[in-house]
């Protein structure tokens with residue numbers, strides 16, 4: 001344990017008493033006293049103090065410390081006083097008591113006899129002398145030695161006055177210097193020698209981590225663990241700061257506590273009001289009239305409370321509120337403030353679930369198969385495991401990946417088969433890619449693409465760690481795919497989304513999403529989905545998923561694709577649980593087979609909010625209406641304001657508009673490259689026309 005740490009752990013009481021400077025003092029003093037007692041015992045009562053001559057040499061009179069001791073000795077106990085008197089009486093020698101008080105005491109003692117020896121007969125006098133002698137003999141036995149001043153000094157040191165500490169250290173210097181002088185050094189060298197020895201001894205003492213060593217009583221003069229005055233001062237300052245800090249922290253803490261208490265009460269009141277409002281709104285006919293408010297007023301108050309209680313912007317609170325019944329909305333908001341269970345997916349390319357479970361249990365990880373038994377590769381890890389689950393040897397060896405249970409679902413729906421050619425269109429960081437690879441037994445091809453260069457690194461890391469040898473990583477905009485590569489057996493589009501299903505993981509979603517974000521995302525999702533469909537061979541499958549619960553990003557996107565690609569149809573996802581996709585929402589009717597799609601919610605299945613839809617890709621020629629082409633080169637461009645203003649579920653992704661966007665973006669890119677966009681206009685126009693024809 002370090003020096004500072006030791007003092008931190010010590011009892012700070014002496015400071016309050018105005019006694020010892022640093023908190024460690026009482027403990028040190030105790031040891032010091034023990035050491036002195038032990039020494040007294042070893043040396044015996046009559047032995048002279050080995051330090052007495054040095055002290056005499058040091059102060060020239062031998063009385064400096066003794067003088068100090070004298071004053072303090074007065075404050076000492078009667079026993080001590082009696083002890084100091086004893087030598088004179090017993091030994092009959094002249095001892096410089098240096099105290100009138102002591103003389104007085106002796107005089108007093110005599111006076112207490114209340115008669116003169118001369119008045120007594122010889123026998124009486126002998127008896128008295130013997131009694132006196134017995135008394136002083138007894139007292140003598142308690143006295144450790146003849147060096148009265150030394151022992152008083154020792155007593156003072158036990159009280160650990162800073163000056164005395166200095167004296168002791170100086171004494172140590174003197175020892176070293178004397179020895180050095182005897183060894184033939186010059187005085188200056190000796191002084192240096194003494195100082196460095198002292199420094200070394202101090203360093204050794206302070207650096208020692210050995211508590212046992214700390215406990216062992218050292219001979220008093222060698223106890224270098226006592227602090228130098230400077231160090232003591234430093235300790236005092238540090239300790240005062242700590243205490244003041246603690247005090248002001250305490251003050252702040254209590255202010256904070258009061259504030260928190262107040263806030264807590266406010267929050268409790270809000271929570272209660274929200275529950276009441278939800279009940280009233282759910283039974284409006286019976287309870288509404290008693291409120292004296294209109295239904296919209298109650299809803300308005302409830303939304304304001306949700307924003308305050310859960311920390312949402314009014315915009316998002318209302319958007320989410322609309323999805324559920326009033327009471328269920330409250331459940332959703334609450335669940336989105338609670339973390340989901342921590343889950344891992346076993347990498348069957350490297351191990352079996354039971355083997356991994358055994359290995360992790362042996363390491364002290366608490367785990368269980370996923371609740372409900374719907375996955376054979378999922379394990380739930382319980383808190384309380386002291387093992388860092390992201391850093392075990394099994395993790396590093398790629399035996400598992402940390403993956404949310406909801407994230408298994410799109411891959412289970414995709415159901416990739418060995419030797420197939422599959423595409424994961426927006427794959428980073430690769431949770432689903434690596435699952436696909438495992439389900440395919442490292443056979444066939446998994447093209448893992450992501451438009452984000454930064455996220456590609458994580459994808460590569462996971463693919464390598466999990467030993468997925470059938471994965472090819474690409475880094476292009478997913479909307480390029482039908483053009484650069486097509487004919488996949490299966491395509492997964494785990495689309496970029498608003499993340500309203502994973503608010504418990506990313507609370508920033510509560511405040512950073514705007515209407516425009518939803519518009520842009522929906523637009524991008526529609527483009528990507530058409531490209532995913534167009535990259536899939538006839539008879540193949542596309543799975544579309546998001547970690548959002550917004551219909552705009554889910555049923556609307558799917559319905560758009562059904563309309564634009566009449567040769568595709570929604571099919572059963574094969575997932576064993578989940579709520580049906582919305583058939584309609586706020587007056588909009590969704591496409592055929594939407595009931596096959598699946599919705600997941602944190603408050604219902606205790607997994608992240610998710611949406612999964614599965615398409616079967618029929619033959620374009622079988623469709624009554626030919627599929628509308630989508631530009632494979634469509635750049636990722638922000639929507640124009642006109643598109644922003646579009647209402648409801650009207651298609652916002654139209655060819656004419658796409659062509660305009662393509663042209664605009666191409667012009668911007670050419671300008672960036674320092675080329676003249678006008679010079680290329682005819683070329684660009686021709687290219688766009690050609691794309692439309694394809």
Ligand SMILES: C[S@@+](CC[C@H](N)C(=O)[O-])C[C@H]1O[C@@H](n2cnc3c(N)ncnc32)[C@H](O)[C@@H]1O
Nearest residue numbers: 426427428429430431432451452477478494496
């Ligand atoms: C929901 S995350 C994918 C998570 C991934 N499927 C997994 O399971 O680990 C969406 C991804 O889409 C990527 N993305 C965004 N726009 C894209 C685009 N136009 N083309 C391809 N990927 C895109 C993002 O970089 C992000 O990595």
